[in-house]
Structures are given as structure tokens and as C-alpha cells.
Amino acid sequence: MNDENKDLNNENKNNNIVSQKHLRHFLDIEYLPKSLILDILDLAESFAGVSGQPVKKVPLLRGKTIVNLFFEASTRTRTTFELAAKRLSADFLNINVDFSATKKGESLLDTLRNLEAMHCDMFIVRHPLSGAAEFISKNVSQNISVINAGDGRHAHPTQAMLDVFTIRKYFKDFKKIKVAIVGDILHSRVARSLIHALRILEVPDIRVIGPKTLLPNGIEHMGVTSYVDMDAGIKDCNVVIMLRLQNERMNSSFIPDEHEYYNLYGFTPDRLQLLSKNGIVMHPGPVNRGIEISSEVADGDRSVILQQVSNGIAVRMAILSLSMQPQPDN
Numbered sequence: 085m086n087d088e089n090k091d092l093n094n095e096n097k098n099n100n101i102v103s104q105k106h107l108r109h110f111l112d113i114e115y116l117p118k119s120l121i122l123d124i125l126d127l128a129e130s131f132a133g134v135s136g137q138p139v140k141k142v143p144l145l146r147g148k149t150i151v152n153l154f155f156e157a158s159t160r161t162r163t164t165f166e167l168a169a170k171r172l173s174a175d176f177l178n179i180n181v182d183f184s185a186t187k188k189g190e191s192l193l194d195t196l197r198n199l200e201a202m203h204c205d206m207f208i209v210r211h212p213l214s215g216a217a218e219f220i221s222k223n224v225s226q227n228i229s230v231i232n233a234g235d236g237r238h239a240h241p242t243q244a245m246l247d248v249f250t251i252r253k254y255f256k257d258f259k260k261i262k263v264a265i266v267g268d269i270l271h272s273r274v275a276r277s278l279i280h281a282l283r284i285l286e287v288p289d290i291r292v293i294g295p296k297t298l299l300p301n302g303i304e305h306m307g308v309t310s311y312v313d314m315d316a317g318i319k320d321c322n323v324v325i326m327l328r329l330q331n332e333r334m335n336s337s338f339i340p341d342e343h344e345y346y347n348l349y350g351f352t353p354d355r356l357q358l359l360s361k362n363g364i365v366m367h368p369g370p371v372n373r374g375i376e377i378s379s380e381v382a383d384g385d386r387s388v389i390l391q392q393v394s395n396g397i398a399v400r401m402a403i404l405s406l407s408m409q410p411q412p413d414n
């Protein structure tokens with residue numbers, strides 16, 4: 085892409101930011117200013133308390149209708165978006181595309197037009213194709229916001245936000261930490277969005293670790309260092325994020341066998357001592373025990389995997405509330 089096209093592209097993406105207090109859509113993380121990311125984290129912090137109250141609701145999105153439009157399986161992301169919307173008092177619809185009219189031949193655009201006719205205010209979209217959420221955002225009417233809940237291997241911006249929210253709970257200063265992401269980087273939208281977020285937050289040492297076949301060519305251009313040796317890669321890290329082998333996105337065999345993979349890249353208890361003294365272990369889920377992580381580590385005291393899930397609700401509440409379009413002035 086030449087510079088002129090790049091500028092145009094950036095301008096286009098920045099149109100998704102209406103103001104620091106308001107987002108048009110939430111599709112990607114790489115174009116967000118650092119100050120906005122920090123504002124979202126602070127807002128999420130204030131929502132975190134709501135889940136602990138006897139009445140777990142605030143009236144911010146009362147009267148709004150939010151739709152989960154999931155074209156791919158999901159447990160954590162789908163349900164935490166649903167809980168986030170409900171805790172903000174929005175009306176909420178789950179469209180399970182497996183059972184919807186799309187299966188009867190209706191086009192995606194027709195499905196969208198019908199949902200628009202029901203006066204929905206926001207679509208939360210998960211889709212196996214990269215770029216699907218952006219496509220939908222360009223084809224909905226002005227008053228509808230689109231949130232990307234994961235598109236192909238491209239981006240998963242709300243997961244990146246909940247990951248940095250979780251990291252900040254343990255390490256206040258992003259400029260002083262070493263972070264490693266381990267496993268199937270090639271097929272991982274989580275890794276891509278997280279790398280962008282960590283770069284924007286000025287994390288000085290970001291590492292990606294995996295077999296050569298699962299490290300994308302040229303990944304260093306994203307500002308990371310790559311390692312094929314797990315022990316060298318996680319040495320002295322404050323945060324290690326483990327990823328699943330995303331077999332459903334693989335079109336051929338990328339590793340010799342799972343047993344061998346576990347020996348080379350599995351987070352076994354003995355590897356814990358390589359981390360910094362207070363180092364933490366994260367995983368976006370779903371966890372495949374005995375393949376990329378042992379049960380002992382996943383359930384151990386360095387693991388913050390379930391905290392990531394809880395934090396997902398507060399972070400998604402913050403993103404939903406910032407992305408809701410204001411009522412036009414009367």
C-alpha cells in the first residue's frame with residue numbers, strides 16, 4: 085500500500101472514533117489512540133463493581149436493543165457480551181445463525197435489513213471470515229453500531245482490551261513489562277489484536293513463541309521478537325499468554341503431533357520458574373489441557389484465566405456504552 089492509500093485507510097478507520105467519549109463502531113484496535121484505550125480501561129474499572137452488587141444492573145442502555153450475531157461457535161465471548169448488555173439494562177437478542185434464515189438461503193444483507201427493520205441499535209458480530217464485521221459496518225444504517233467479536237484470523241479487539249485490563253491489574257506500568265504470546269500465532273486474531281494493543285501501550289518487550297510453521301512470515305514488522313525455543317522466549321517474562329492450536333483454521337498439518345507439541349511448547353509446571361517472580365499465565369480460552377497447557381498450570385496460583393473471563397464483562401460493558409449512538413437531538 086502506498087503512503088497516500090495508507091493515509092486514506094487510516095482516515096477511514098478513524099471515522100469509527102466519533103470522540104474520546106464516543107465510538108461509531110469497535111472493529112479493530114490498531115487505530116485507537118493510547119488515551120482512548122486507557123479511558124476504556126478506566127471506565128471498565130468503574131463497571132467492574134456492578135457485578136459484585138446485589139442488583140447487578142445500571143440503567144445506561146435502557147430502551148436500546150443489542151443483537152449478538154454469531155456465525156461461529158463461542159462460549160465466553162458470546163455470553164459475556166450478553167451479560168454486559170443485560171447489566172447495562174439493554175434488551176438483548178441472540179441470533180444463532182445455525183438456526184436462522186441464512187441457512188435457508190437468505191443473504192447476509194437481507195438478514196441485516198430485517199434486523200434493522202426491527203429497530204435494533206447495535207450488532208455484535210462474530211464471523212469466520214476476516215473483514216466481515218467491517219463489511220457489515222459499511223452496510224448498516226447510520227444509527228447502528230457494529231462491534232467486532234472476532235473475524236477470521238484478523239482481529240478480536242474486545243479480547244485484547246480485556247487482556248490488557250487483566251495485565252494492568254498486576255502490572256501498573258506497561259512500559260516496564262515483558263510479555264510473551266505462545267503457540268498458534270499464525271491463525272490467531274487474539275494475538276494480532278493483543279500485539280497492537282501492547283504496542284500502543286508502549287510495552288517495550290513483546291515476544292511471540294511457536295514452531296516456525298505457526299509464526300507468520302514478517303511478524304517482526306509488528307514490533308515483536310520471535311522465538312522458536314519456548315524456554316528462551318518465556319525467560320523473565322511478566323506475562324505469558326498461551327494460545328490454542330486453532331485446528332479449524334488450519335488447511336494442512338502444521339505440527340508433527342500433539343505430544344511432541346506439548347513437550348516443546350506446552351506450559352508445564354517446571355516452566356513456571358522461568359517467569360519473573362510475580363509472572364502470570366493467561367489464556368483466552370478455550371483451553372486444551374495437555375496440549376498447550378497442563379492442568380496444574382491452568383488451575384495453579386499463577387493462572388489468571390478465570391479472571392480474564394470475569395474482566396470480559398466489565399470491559400465489554402465499557403465498550404458497549406461508548407459505542408451506543410446518542411439519540412438525535414429533538
Ligand code: NCD
Pocket residue numbers: 160161234240243273274327328330368369370
Ligand atoms: C478465541 C477466539 O475465538 O478467537 N477465544 C475467545 O474469544 N475467547 C481464541 C480461540 O478460539 O482459540
